[in-house]
Amino acid sequence: MKPSDGELKTASGIPDTASIAKTVSVIIEYAIKSRASDIHVEPRADTVQVRYRIDGILHETMTLPKEVLSTVVAYIKTLASLNSEDLRSPQEGRFSFKLPDKSLILRVSTLPVIDGEKIVMRLLDENAHPLSLEELGLEGENLSRVARGIHEPHGLILVTGPAGTGKTTTLYSILTLLNAPGVNISTIEDPVEYRLPGINQTQVNSKSGITLAAGLRSLLGQDPNVVMAGEIRDSETADLAIQGALTGHVILSGLHTDDTATAIVRLLDMKIAPFLVASTVKLVIAQRLVRRICASCRISYVPSADEIATIKTSFQLDAALNIFRGKTAEPKKTPITPVPTTHTLMSSPAIAGNMKIVEPVHDLMKTKTIMQRIADDPNIINRTMAEAEAAQTKKPAVPPPVSAKSQAPAQTTPAKLNGNEFMLYKAGPGCDKCSHNGYIGRIGIFEVMEINDIVTKMIVSRAHADMIEEASVREGMITLSQDGLLKCLRGETTIEEVLRVAHEIDR
Ligand SMILES: [Zn+2]
Numbered sequence: 001m002k003p004s005d006g007e008l009k010t011a012s013g014i015p016d017t018a019s020i021a022k023t024v025s026v027i028i029e030y031a032i033k034s035r036a037s038d039i040h041v042e043p044r045a046d047t048v049q050v051r052y053r054i055d056g057i058l059h060e061t062m063t064l065p066k067e068v069l070s071t072v073v074a075y076i077k078t079l080a081s082l083n084s085e086d087l088r089s090p091q092e093g094r095f096s097f098k099l100p101d102k103s104l105i106l107r108v109s110t111l112p113v114i115d116g117e118k119i120v121m122r123l124l125d126e127n128a129h130p131l132s133l134e135e136l137g138l139e140g141e142n143l144s145r146v147a148r149g150i151h152e153p154h155g156l157i158l159v160t161g162p163a164g165t166g167k168t169t170t171l172y173s174i175l176t177l178l179n180a181p182g183v184n185i186s187t188i189e190d191p192v193e194y195r196l197p198g199i200n201q202t203q204v205n206s207k208s209g210i211t212l213a214a215g216l217r218s219l220l221g222q223d224p225n226v227v228m229a230g231e232i233r234d235s236e237t238a239d240l241a242i243q244g245a246l247t248g249h250v251i252l253s254g255l256h257t258d259d260t261a262t263a264i265v266r267l268l269d270m271k272i273a274p275f276l277v278a279s280t281v282k283l284v285i286a287q288r289l290v291r292r293i294c295a296s297c298r299i300s301y302v303p304s305a306d307e308i309a310t311i312k313t314s315f316q317l318d319a320a321l322n323i324f325r326g327k328t329a330e331p332k333k334t335p336i337t338p339v340p341t342t343h344t345l346m347s348s349p350a351i352a353g354n355m356k357i358v359e360p361v362h363d364l365m366k367t368k369t370i371m372q373r374i375a376d377d378p379n380i381i382n383r384t385m386a387e388a389e390a391a392q393t394k395k396p397a398v399p400p401p402v403s404a405k406s407q408a409p410a411q412t413t414p415a416k417l418n419g420n421e422f423m424l425y426k427a428g429p430g431c432d433k434c435s436h437n438g439y440i441g442r443i444g445i446f447e448v449m450e451i452n453d454i455v456t457k458m459i460v461s462r463a464h465a466d467m468i469e470e471a472s473v474r475e476g477m478i479t480l481s482q483d484g485l486l487k488c489l490r491g492e493t494t495i496e497e498v499l500r501v502a503h504e505i506d507r
Contacts, residue, residue, distance in 0.1 A: 020071045023064070024079075028097055028121075030061070032104065034435070037123060041076070043069050043116035055291045055442050056164070073110070073117045080108040088112055102127055107191070124193060130172040137444035137487070142478060145448040149283030150174050156245040158232075158284045160255045160263040162504050166289045166444055167254040168193055171228055174252060175199060178226050187228040188215035204230070216240045220249065228252040238270040245280035259480060260284040260449035261469035264459055278451065278459040286447040286480055288501040290493040291439040297428030298438075298491060314499055315481050425491040443492055445484040445501070449477055 027050055031039045036052035043049075048064040064072070077084040080093030094107045107122040133143055149157055157174070159167045172194060179185055179198050187196075190204035190212060202219070204212050213236045216229045220240065231254040232238045244251045257263045263284045267277045303311065430436030449455065449472050458468050473479060478486075484498030 017071075017075070020068065020075050023068070024072060024075055027062070028104075028106070028123075029099070031123060032099065032102075034059075034061070035441070039119075039121040039123070041072065041119040041121075043113060043118060045115055048072070054437075055439055056289060057291075069116050073119055076108060076119055076121070077110060080106070082108070082110065087117055096126070126195065128194065130176040130194070130196070131169065133170075133173055133177070136166070136170060136173060138446055138448075141476065142446050142448045142483065145450050146174070146283065146285065149448075149450065150178060150250070152250070152282045154245055154248045154250055155282035156241055156251045156253070156280045157282055158253055158255050158263050159287065160257045160260065160284060161287045162256065162258070164289075165287055165501075165504070166442075167287065168230075170285060170287060170444070171252055171254060172196060175226070175228055178250070183226060184222075184224045185226040185228070186219045186222060186224045187230070188212055188219055189228070189230040213237045213240060216244070220244045220247075224249060226250045226252065230254060231256070232267075232270075235270040235272075238267055238272055242267075242272055242276050242280050246276070258286070259465075259469065260286045260447050260477075261465040261472065264449075264455075264468055265465045268459075268462065274460045274462055278456040281451050283451070284449040286449075287444045288480060288484075288504060289442040290445055290484060290487065290497045290501050291427075292441045292443045292492055293425060293427045293494060293497075294431065294434035294438055294440045295491065296433040297431040298425045299428050300423045300425050300491070302422070303424050311485075311495060314495075315485050422489065423491075424488055424495060426494050426496075443487065445480055445487060445498065447477065447480040447483065450475075 027039060027041075031052050034052055034054055036054050037056075038053040040051040040053070040058065041048060042051065043066070047066055048069045049060060050062045050064065051058045052061045053059075074084040077091070077093075079095040081095070082091040082093045090112070091110045092108065094105055097104045097106055103126050105124040105126055107124060109120050111118045111120075133146060138146055149155075159170050159174075161167055175185055175187070175196060179196070184200075185198070186200040186202070188202045188204060188210075192201050192203045195201065202210065202215050204210055204215060212229060212231070212233070216227065216237060217240055219227050220243070227244060227249055229237060229241055229251065232241055233256075237253075241251045241253055255263050255266060257266050263286070264277060264281065267281070268274060427438035428434075430438045434440040451459070452475060454471050454475060455468060458471055463471075469477075469479075481498060481502045484493070484502060485495075487493050488495050488498060
């Protein structure tokens with residue numbers, strides 16, 4: 001599949017057009033086969049490096065001889081209708097690429113670098129259908145909150161996270177759910193990434209005067225029901241979005257902040273009056289993408305006491321426990337309303353080192369907490385509810401042994417685990433199913449904030465983001481990293497992966 005260095009030259013040593021066309025075609029086909037999202041063609045001192053971004057990570061894929069660089073670059077620029085004579089300016093264009101079973105758009109950008117011109121091609125599958133919210137990784141209470149929020153008759157729905165965390169995909173999935181005959185949906189985007197049938201999509205084009213703000217203003221005059229504005233970046237766009245939501249529209253937008261509470265504070269920083277934020281924002285979804293481990297070759301293990309202690313710290317489980325118990329570890333800036341002491345999150349300090357997941361059974365049907373979701377699904381904790389109840393009544397004494405089970409099959413039965421143990425998973429050595437990567441695709445981890453009465457009060461009083469988050473958690477919001485932990489317990493990803501992306505911040 002990989003072209004060897006020699007085959008690109010004719011007898012004279014100069015590559016001919018036919019072999020360049022074939023090489024570019026092979027690079028693209030191989031990228032599609034590898035599920036790559038981007039192709040980077042990068043000049044190095046003596047070679048040309050081709051790298052693919054697969055599941056968010058760049059992989060070196062092939063090396064071409066340096067003498068083909070200018071021809072390959074010129075060929076790709078011609079395909080994308082760019083000026084191939086201009087080697088000094090960054091350029092952007094696109095072209096389509098057809099295979100027997102699918103057609104793709106390749107969005108091309110060029111950039112002069114020290115050893116020549118670098119090309120990045122983003123692969124956009126024209127026929128890709130937007131994923132369902134479940135396929136994105138929304139589930140349980142998070143899914144219910146989104147379903148409630150998007151069916152409000154009007155209001156602002158924000159999807160937030162750093163660049164490259166799947167915000168656009170989530171926005172498209174929501175638009176698809178709202179798309180029905182009789183509903184006018186319009187978007188203003190930069191760029192339009194996918195075409196959605198039945199939806200009026202407008203591309204931002206600053207040269208023609210279609211800025212995001214100008215486009216949004218025009219759209220709001222076109223009697224829409226639902227408007228998606230790619231991303232709120234400034235006060236003007238924020239103000240228009242708020243006005244749109246106030247005047248009876250559903251407005252969807254992306255926002256670059258790290259989590260849900262900072263999205264609220266960002267709007268306030270953009271000079272939107274607190275009462276307007278509180279009365280228009282219905283839902284804030286924060287998200288990240290984690291790599292999904294291959295279920296066919298993943299390796300299960302029982303974490304050691306040390307690892308559990310680290311997990312408890314990293315995921316702030318004790319802090320969450322205290323919140324659920326209505327206590328706070330440190331004095332806070334404003335008083336906190338006590339909450340019912342009915343939720344038990346993780347182990348009590350008395351069983352330090354062990355993580356015991358116990359939820360009183362009588363609370364299960366009444367509460368919507370992270371614990372309910374863990375307890376609802378025995379696979380998450382590899383224990384039955386009966387065991388959980390039994391464990392609650394007796395004092396756990398034996399700490400879990402340091403793992404010797406790392407080679408055990410992934411689906412170890414719950415019965416084989418001691419009361420205090422639980423299973424985690426890591427990527428396996430790779431198999432045919434995952435193209436020997438150990439990972440296969442990505443899945444979202446989410447934090448979904450509903451603007452309820454308590455959060456509304458905090459917004460109006462301009463509370464700090466930490467306070468807004470804490471109040472939301474007390475109301476049952478699952479944080480990003482806690483949603484990630486649930487997906488670790490379920491064998492969908494790893495602790496390392498969740499910690500890696502949870503610390504990605506918008507800079
Ligand atoms: Zn595998």
